[in-house]
Amino acid sequence: xxxxxxxxxxxxxxxxxxxxxxxxxxxxxxxxxxxxxxxxxxxxxxxxxxxxxxxxxxxxxxxxxxxxxxxxxxxxxxxxxxxxxxxxxxxxxxxxxxxxxxxxxxxxxxxxxxxxxxxxxxxxxxxxxxxxxxxxxxxxxxxxxxxxxxxxxxxxxxxxxxxxxxxxxxxxxxxxxxxxxxxxxxxxxxxxxxxxxxxxxxxxxxxxxxxxxxxxxxxxxxxxxxxxxxxxxxxxxxxxxxxxxxxxxxxxxxxxxxxxxxxxxxxxxxxxxxxxxxxxxxxxxxxx
Amino acid sequence: xxxxxxxxxxxxxxxxxxxxxxxxxxxxxxxxxxxxxxxxxxxxxxxxxxxxxxxxxxxxxxxxxxxxxxxxxxxxxxxxxxxxxxxxxxxxxxxxxxxxxxxxxxxxxxxxxxxxxxxxxxxxxxxxxxxxxxxxxxxxxxxxxxxxxxxxxxxxxxxxxxxxxxxxxxxxxxxxxxxxxxxxxxxxxxxxxxxxxxxxxxxxxxxxxxxxxxxxxxxxxxxxxxxxxxxxxxxxxxxxxxxxxxxxxxxxxxxxxxxxxxxxxxxxxxxxxxxxxxx
Numbered sequence: 001x002x003x004x005x006x007x008x009x010x011x012x013x014x015x016x017x018x019x020x021x022x023x024x025x026x027x028x029x030x031x032x033x034x035x036x037x038x039x040x041x042x043x044x045x046x047x048x049x050x051x052x053x054x055x056x057x058x059x060x061x062x063x064x065x066x067x068x069x070x071x072x073x074x075x076x077x078x079x080x081x082x083x084x085x086x087x088x089x090x091x092x093x094x095x096x097x098x099x100x101x102x103x104x105x106x107x108x109x110x111x112x113x114x115x116x117x118x119x120x121x122x123x124x125x126x127x128x129x130x131x132x133x134x135x136x137x138x139x140x141x142x143x144x145x146x147x148x149x150x151x152x153x154x155x156x157x158x159x160x161x162x163x164x165x166x167x168x169x170x171x172x173x174x175x176x177x178x179x180x181x182x183x184x185x186x187x188x189x190x191x192x193x194x195x196x197x198x199x200x201x202x203x204x205x206x207x208x209x210x211x212x213x214x215x216x217x218x219x220x221x222x223x224x225x226x227x228x229x230x231x232x233x234x235x236x237x238x239x240x241x242x243x244x245x246x247x248x249x250x251x252x253x254x255x256x257x258x259x260x261x262x263x264x265x266x267x268x269x270x271x272x273x274x275x276x277x278x279x280x281x282x283x284x285x286x287x288x
Numbered sequence: 289x290x291x292x293x294x295x296x297x298x299x300x301x302x303x304x305x306x307x308x309x310x311x312x313x314x315x316x317x318x319x320x321x322x323x324x325x326x327x328x329x330x331x332x333x334x335x336x337x338x339x340x341x342x343x344x345x346x347x348x349x350x351x352x353x354x355x356x357x358x359x360x361x362x363x364x365x366x367x368x369x370x371x372x373x374x375x376x377x378x379x380x381x382x383x384x385x386x387x388x389x390x391x392x393x394x395x396x397x398x399x400x401x402x403x404x405x406x407x408x409x410x411x412x413x414x415x416x417x418x419x420x421x422x423x424x425x426x427x428x429x430x431x432x433x434x435x436x437x438x439x440x441x442x443x444x445x446x447x448x449x450x451x452x453x454x455x456x457x458x459x460x461x462x463x464x465x466x467x468x469x470x471x472x473x474x475x476x477x478x479x480x481x482x483x484x485x486x487x488x489x490x491x492x493x494x495x496x497x498x499x500x501x502x503x504x505x506x507x508x509x510x511x512x513x514x515x516x517x518x519x520x521x522x523x524x525x526x527x528x529x530x531x532x533x534x535x536x537x538x539x540x541x542x543x544x545x546x547x548x549x550x551x552x553x554x555x556x557x558x559x560x561x562x563x564x565x566x567x
Contacts, residue, residue, distance in 0.1 A: 037383065155405075159393050162383045166445070169346040169372050170396040217429055219384050 008242045017128045017238055020136045021252065024192040025230035027143035028204040029212075030150050031188045032230075033223050034181060036209040038161050041202060043080065046095040047186040048201040050076040050102025051193065055123055056109035066138050069190045076102060077182035085178075126197030126249035128238075139191045146188050149180075157181065158219060195234070196249035203253040208233065211260045214267040229259050297360030299324045299453050299484035300345065304354035307344050314340045316508045318354070322486065322501070324452075327479050329495035329515070330488040332505035333528050338488035339375065341505065342455045345486075346372055358453055371451030373442045375458045381431050387441045388426035391417050394448030416447040420474055436467030443474065454478060456487040460494055472498045492519060 008014040035044055051073040058068025080098055084091040110120050122130075150157065159167040160177040168174040189201045196204055212225035237252030244251075265273045300322040308314040314337045322328050330338050343349040345356055347364050358366035371394070391413040392405060417423040420440040425433070430441060439459060446454055456475075460468050472494065475485050489495060495502045496515040504510040504518060504527040511518040511527070 155396065158385070158389075159396055162385060162390075162393070163374065163379055165343070165348055165374050165378060166372055166393070167396070169348055169367065169370070170393075170449075171367055172396055213384065217384060218386060218389070222384055 004243070005239070008239065013129050013131075014238070014242065016131045016133060016136050017248065018235065020131045020139055021128050021195045021234040021238060021248075022231055023136075023140045023143040024188075024195045025204060025208070025234040026227050027146045027188045027191050028201075029208045029226040029230035030147050030223060031181075031184050032205040032209040033212070033219070033226050034150075034157060034161060035185060035205050036213060037219075038181070040182070040185060041206050042092055042095050043077065043182055044185050044189055044205045045202050046080060046099045046102075047073040047077045047182070048189040048193070048198050049099045050106070051186075051190055052106025052123060052198055053102050053109065055193075056106050056113075059119065060109060060112060064138075066135065066190065066194075069193055070142070070187065072102075073186035073190050074183050077186035078179055081179050081182050122197070123193070124197045124199045125247060126193065126195050126200065128195045128248050129241075131194055135194055139194060142187055143191045146184050146191070149184060153177075153180070196253060200249050200253045203256060204230065207253070207256040207260050211256075211263045214260075214263040214270045229256070233259055296324065297357070298322055299326065299359060300486065301357040301360075302345075302354070303357075305341075305344065305351055305356065306353040307340060307349055307351045309340075309349075313352075314507060315344065315505075318505070318509045320503060320509060320512045322484055324359075324484055325479050325482055326501055327475060327485045327499045328487070328501045328503055329499035330486065330503045330505055331490065331492060331495055331527065332488075332510075336506040336527070338505055339457050342372070342457050342486070342488060345453075345455060346370055368449065369452040371446035371449060371454040373439075373446040373454075373456045373459060375461070376435075376438060376442070378457075379430075379438075379442065381438065383430065385430055386426065387417065387422055387428050387430060387433070387437075387444070388413065390430060390441050391422075391426070391444040391448050394445035412450065413444070413448045416444040419447055419477075420444045421470075434467075436463055436470065439463060439467070439471060440474070443471070447478070451483065453484045453486065456485065458489060459487050460489050460491050468494065492524075495519065 009018075032044075035041055051069040054068035054070070054072025055065045056068075057063075057072075058065045076098055080091070080094050083094040106123075107120070110116060110123065113119055156167070156172050156177055157180075159170070159172050160174050161181075164174050164178075167177075185205070189205065192201045192204050208230035209222065209226040211229045212222045216222045216225045233256035234252050237255040238248060240246060240255060241248040241251035263271070265271055268274075298321045302321070303319050305315055305318040306313060314335075318337075318341065330341060332338050340349055344351055345358070345363055347367060356363040358369060363370070392409060394416065395405070395409040395412060414423060414426075417426055420443050422437065422440050422444055425437065425441075430438065433441060443456070443459070446456070454475075459471055459475075463471065468491075475487070476498065479485055487499070496519055499515060501513065502515045502518050503512045504523050506527050506529065511523045
């Protein structure tokens with residue numbers, strides 16, 4: 001048993017993959033808690049999809065794909081926030097335009113490369129087993145930065161997310177937070193691109209925090225549990241991928257989804273299984 | 289403090305206030321003064337600018353013209369002296385925070401950015417919870433509270449910074465009579481301890497029985513004065529327009545809701561003016 005856990009670690013690529021995926025998982029779990037609470041999942045999807053443009057441009061011009069994706073994703077997040085504030089557009093409309101437009105442009109750009117299909121596939125679904133130490137360091141640094149910012153500004157993020165009017169009246173720079181949170185989501189999404197790819201970033205952002213909200217009551221506990229679920233999913237998913245010879249990103253996401261389903265049905269208080277039974281005898285509606 | 293000739297400045301002084309959204313005026317040339325320790329009920333129909341007036345005092349909505357002084361100084365410099373309770377619908381009740389967490393948020397204005405929570409903050413938050421009778425429920429999630437408890441949790445947050453002026457947006461809406469009276473008792477105590485309270489409401493009986501002054505608002509200030517002086521048929525008709533129909537019965541004016549935008553309750557008689565109705 002122990003052997004089968006340790007043996008993969010003999011490979012350098014597995015060490016790098018575990019480290020990169022764990023750091024991405026932690027950052028996603030922390031910022032994802034706010035994404036779930038604020039209903040910003042669509043924003044995460046948008047910045048991930050549109051980052052393909054930045055990746056493609058960097059790739060074609062021989063630059064670093066990470067920085068290309070980061071620059072584009074952060075710009076997209078700020079752009080979406082600005083558009084939705086200024087123009088009288090609903091946020092989901094603004095995001096929809098940026099998702100589709102950015103993704104189409106990205107595919108067109110990538111199609112100019114020689115290894116079109118192979119490269120595109122890597123961008124879309126991640127290839128963490130191919131991560132270099134340089135890539136691990138870059139995404140690890142960005143992940144750390146996100147976590148540090150969230151903890152430093154925890155009080156402000158919490159207050160602004162819960163009640164922005166009152167927060168603004170209390171002197172919390174709500175305008176700033178309104179742009180900061182999407183920007184942090186963008187950085188986090190880019191950190192996770194190598195691990196799960198553009199198509200599955202949303203799963204790492206949303207599934208572990210959603211699982212945690214079913215199991216814990218207060219936000220600090222939700223944050224801690226979300227990190228634990230993400231780490232468990234990332235590590236178990238990597239081992240699953242290693243032994244069953246499955247694609248890494250999807251394996252991680254499937255394990256995370258499994259955790260969510262377990263919590264959804266069997267969470268101590270909020271589990272559907274118990275609710276169904278309680279519902280038969282009395283209604284369990286929230287108090288008015 | 290700008291106390292001229294030793295005279296204390298009023299708690300709130302609004303002069304020629306104009307504001308609105310997207311160039312549409314919501315408040316037109318509103319002026320009134322509130323003395324320290326007063327309880328003022330702002331009444332008016334939906335869309336009359338009650339919430340906007342409170343938000344303008346808080347600085348959430350910028351005035352187009354006119355000025356707002358809190359204890360003699362521009363309200364923008366006096367944010368720390370203001371406590372605010374938003375309408376309950378404006379708050380996300382599914383948010384995973386406890387009553388204690390919410391009360392502690394009320395300290396943010398005093399703490400400032402990047403400061404850690406201190407023992408003093410915790411004490412003040414606990415004291416505010418005790419003031420509203422919510423201390424025993426401090427570990428509860430806000431989503432688990434009843435309507436009256438939710439209101440008191442928000443009030444605790446407004447009080448946690450020991451505000452000199454407390455602004456309450458529709459504190460009575462949707463509460464049963466017992467919870468309303470509980471809340472009004474707390475408000476009375478606040479005023480007795482020197483705080484100034486300004487609340488918006490649809491409930492004329494609450495204004496006539498518990499507020500010392502009434503501000504009748506419908507974009508412009510229709511009337512401001514003691515409830516018994518201003519809550520008469522002429523003023524109320526002018527304030528509510530077609531929304532209310534006044535009927536005289538047993539020497540008292542009753543206000544019937546013609547049609548309600550929120551369909552929260554069917555047309556029900558609300559006693560208006562004069563003495564409190566015996567229950």
